[in-house]
Amino acid sequence: MIALSVRTERFTLASPLRASWGELREREVLIVRLDFPDGLWGEGEAAPLEPYDGVSLGSVRAALDAYASVLGGLEPTADVLAACREVADLPQALAGVDLALWDHASRRTGTPLARLIDPRAVGAVPVNATVGVADPAAAAAAAATAAREGFRCVKVKVGLSGDAARLAAVRAAVGPEVGIRVDANGAWRTTAEALERLRELEPVGLELCEEPVHGIEGLRAVQAGTKVPIAMDETHAPGAGGVRAVCLKITRGGITGVLADARAARAAGADVYLASTFDGPRGIAAAVHTAAALRVTRSCGLATGALAARAGVIEVPQAVGLA
Structure with a gap:
């Protein structure tokens, strides 16, 4: 089984950004952690920006919660992304899971991610x-x-x-x-x-x-x-x-x-x-x-x-x- 957990991180931009869609001073992202039966883990990031892409942090968090329920009963050999997509096909949420999978693969193989x-x-x-x-x-x-x-x-x-x-x-x-x-x-x-x-x-x-x-x-x-x-x-x-x-x-x-x-x-x-x-x-x-x-x-x-x-x-x- 794969355990998925989520936490929030906030950070302030070094200087405000002004764009046609508004001004950005602070960012809030969701850190997605996957713990695997091999004892290793991987962490990714889900970073919607509602004024820009129209996707709220709440909707991404809800999708990730749904993914957690699915992954809890999934074998590690299964297609994790496909299983998550069937529940909620939300790219910003899937990105967090995908990055965690790549992070885990890099750690497991000892290979820098770009070369992987x-x-x-x-x-x-x-x-x-x-x-x-x-x-x-x-x-x-x-x-x-x-x-x-x-x-x-x-x-x-x-x-x-x-x-x-x-x-x-x-x-x-x-x-x-x-x-x-x-x-x-x-x-x-x-x-x-x-x-x-x-x-x-x-x-x-x-x-x-x-x-x-x-x-x-x-x-x-x-x-x-x-x-x-x-x-x-x-x-x-x-x-x-x-x-x-x-x-x-x-x-x-x-x-x-x-x-x-x-x-x-x-x-x-x-x-x-x-x-x-x-x-x-x-x-x-x-x-x-x-x-x-x-x-x-x-x-x-x-x-x-x-x-x-x-x-x-x-x-x-x-x-x-x-x-």
């Missing part, structure tokens, strides 16, 4: 810095600091007032060699609005724009109307095609979910990269290991404090497990 996923995993993952402040001067200062620290890409939240002025200030602060990525979180309501806003922002030089609008057809239409590479994020349809990149999240089904999404996106001709929803340490570690195993070359949005970034990269942990 793929022996060809790289040793470091490129990452971007995120600028989530609305004031142009503050945004420029944050971007300049990131550039001095060695980041070769900064991501700026847009869909707020004064986007063009803020982006111009950021470009002036970082110079021509640092990539600027923008993230609208679907704030632009129509294709026409998105294309108009991108025309305003394009002169600063954009590496890509994440989720200018929500929905597959809207994203395809925006990509067809602009030279700026468009990345799909909240619109979770990695194999749909029509965009240049897909942003993958550990919260959507864990490592197993990301690997499946990456295969679908690449088959559709899109680049992939990973980002967090300001997850806790286990979620960030899982994403770094997965990005290394996928040999991602685009900068990933994982420099959120759980693992130290130096010169624009995060070194992949070589210890076993996620903690």
Whole structure:
């Protein structure tokens, strides 16, 4: 039998994040622990963010409680994820179980997680810095600091007032060699609005724009109307095609979910990269290991404090497990 238990962890962001969906100052995540008959254990993390993904912490906790009832009567050789999915097919809850399973497998085999996923995993993952402040001067200062620290890409939240002025200030602060990525979180309501806003922002030089609008057809239409590479994020349809990149999240089904999404996106001709929803340490570690195993070359949005970034990269942990 497998015992599942859950506890809560809270942490405060180093600085508040301002996005089109609201402001984030504090995170609360659920730590999922699986205890196995072999005496070993694994811990994962379930990290919904309701303002962003519409999934409440309460609904995830309820799903995990249901999983605990099922796993208590399950043999260790059974397909744990499939058994949980039959009870509640909630990706944010399944992610916590999935990470715990990978954590256990890494500990049991004594293999660092990235190499367990793929022996060809790289040793470091490129990452971007995120600028989530609305004031142009503050945004420029944050971007300049990131550039001095060695980041070769900064991501700026847009869909707020004064986007063009803020982006111009950021470009002036970082110079021509640092990539600027923008993230609208679907704030632009129509294709026409998105294309108009991108025309305003394009002169600063954009590496890509994440989720200018929500929905597959809207994203395809925006990509067809602009030279700026468009990345799909909240619109979770990695194999749909029509965009240049897909942003993958550990919260959507864990490592197993990301690997499946990456295969679908690449088959559709899109680049992939990973980002967090300001997850806790286990979620960030899982994403770094997965990005290394996928040999991602685009900068990933994982420099959120759980693992130290130096010169624009995060070194992949070589210890076993996620903690």
